[in-house]
Amino acid sequence: MTTAVDVLCRGFPGKADVGFLGWASVAIIRTEQVNVLFDTGAQGARPVLLQNMRKLGVDPSEIDVVVLSHLHFDHTGNVALFRNARFVISRTEWYYAMGNDQDVCVDKGAMELLVAGKVDLVPDDDTEIEPGLKVILTPGHTPGCVSLVVDKEREAWILTGDAVKNRAELATASGPMTLDPAATARSINRVKSIASRVLPGHDCWLRLTDDGIVAEEGLSVRINLPKGMDGVFDLVIEPGLYCS
Numbered sequence: 001m002t003t004a005v006d007v008l009c010r011g012f013p014g015k016a017d018v019g020f021l022g023w024a025s026v027a028i029i030r031t032e033q034v035n036v037l038f039d040t041g042a043q044g045a046r047p048v049l050l051q052n053m054r055k056l057g058v059d060p061s062e063i064d065v066v067v068l069s070h071l072h073f074d075h076t077g078n079v080a081l082f083r084n085a086r087f088v089i090s091r092t093e094w095y096y097a098m099g100n101d102q103d104v105c106v107d108k109g110a111m112e113l114l115v116a117g118k119v120d121l122v123p124d125d126d127t128e129i130e131p132g133l134k135v136i137l138t139p140g141h142t143p144g145c146v147s148l149v150v151d152k153e154r155e156a157w158i159l160t161g162d163a164v165k166n167r168a169e170l171a172t173a174s175g176p177m178t179l180d181p182a183a184t185a186r187s188i189n190r191v192k193s194i195a196s197r198v199l200p201g202h203d204c205w206l207r208l209t210d211d212g213i214v215a216e217e218g219l220s221v222r223i224n225l226p227k228g229m230d231g232v233f234d235l236v237i238e239p240g241l242y243c244s
């Protein structure tokens, strides 16, 4: 079976002091049968998402399945674009997010759209949603976080959403912004025990090797300021081994 996996929006692990950046990974998995999207990014990522889908020749109406890692705004901001899709969400996450006034990142607008749409609530671990694509439960960041395991030429490529937000979390099996640190540790260790390659919620592809975790590309962001203000700031993170 031919399966192509492409990143449509690059995740970024940085934080700002004026609010969440919310730059989350979005990926498309194309098999011979279906087009599957993993997460939809924040609304601010919409132009990039659409542009990169156009480059691959895929129209939003041609997305058959959207797997949502969890229901935070930076992963659900574009659910409105995928009107023909079946949305795969963990049952636990659905009931966690429904009517939740404590978690400020839950996307209530997306919830309203999802309630009116086609939602497929996954109750169990290890659920095959399409041939070669399996959802596993990876709680911690939120109670119902899921990851998608892509069976790729005898390797497992795992798209984790915020179960693993970045390379540091993958290396240390811990991180900030988790509701349950023990569950996060278990989830990250499980991902590491299965995966050859990991796409975190806010980082680039990471390959797990005998020598450690290797980032497959550099992360760069260009921030432009209006004319007359001071300069252009480039922030670049070099790829390489993560040393814990």
Ligand SMILES: [Zn+2]
Residues within 6 Å of the ligand: 024, 072, 074, 075, 162, 201, 202
């Ligand atoms: Zn996120």
